[in-house]
Each structure stands twice: as structure tokens, then as C-alpha cells.
Amino acid sequence: MNLRDVLTGLRFKRTSLLENRSAKAKEAISLARPFGQPVSTKSEGVRLPSNAAYRVEWVYWRETLGEFGIELRHISRRGYASLHRDKQILIRVDTGRWHVQRMTVGGWETIAGDWGPKSLRGYLAKNGPPPHPLFREEIAVLLEATSAACQHATEPVRG
Secondary structure (H helix, E strand, O other), X not given: OOHHHHHHHHHHHHHHHHHHHHHHHHHHHHHHHHHHOOOOOXXXXXXXXXXXXXXXXXXXXXXXXXXXXXXXXXXXXXXXXXXXXXXXXXXXXXXXXXXXXEEEOOXXXXXXXXXXXXXXXXXXXXXXXXXXXXXXXXXXXXXXXXXXHXXXXXXXXXX
């Protein structure tokens, strides 16, 4: 074996290694090609619920909380309102579910929950914030008027 044979053998090995690497690289590229192609995101026949339907639902929730002087904020299908310094109301309009959470040392603790604005109104009537001082006089006047009307309605008719 002479020097020429050794050099020829080395060139052959180098060439075969490069060809082998090239073949492996081409195979890797062909396998990866489907992952690099854009995926069609069009959904045929699938419709997402309209946000317009949720807007109507938010009106009911806003009115319910507004009766107690609580401001509702919402993003898409989720709403929240601050009840006290350490309590908040969370609402999911798509399910109609609400729950009240209280801040604790370990995080937020759920203390009440149900479905629908009517049940939330009942909860707030029992556990909601006290009426604002400006509304206390209006409430007192309404209670007096209501009790006077009830007394007038229960008096026997004379004549």
C-alpha cells in the first residue's frame, strides 16, 4: 500500500461521509417539512357564539348589581365586581354561574355561589353592602309610604 492509495481511500471516506450526511439532512428536511407548512385554521360549519348575545345578558347582571350600588366590570364572558375590601363577585355569563370570594392569607376562598341574577340578588339582599347614606333617606321614605299604604288598605270601609 502506497501513499496514493491511502489518500484515495481518505478522499473516498470523506466523500461518502458528506454524501451520507447530505442524505440524512435531506431526509430530516423532508420529515420536518409538514411541520413548517401553515396549518389551515378555517373551521367549516363551526360557529362560535356571538358576543351580541352576551351583551344582552350583561344588562341583567348589571341591573341586579346596580340595585345594590355595585359596579360590574366585564371582559368577554367573565365579569367581576368588588363587594367589600376583601370580597369580590365573579360571574361567568355563558354558564350563568356566579360566586363570591373572600381574600384570605393563603389566597382567595369561595364563600358562596349559585346560578342566575335572581339568586345573586337574594344573596346580596342578605349579605350585600349596606345602602349608601344618601339612599337611606329614600329607603326610609319608601318604607313609610309602603306601610301607610298597607294600613290604608287594611282599614275597614265606612260608609
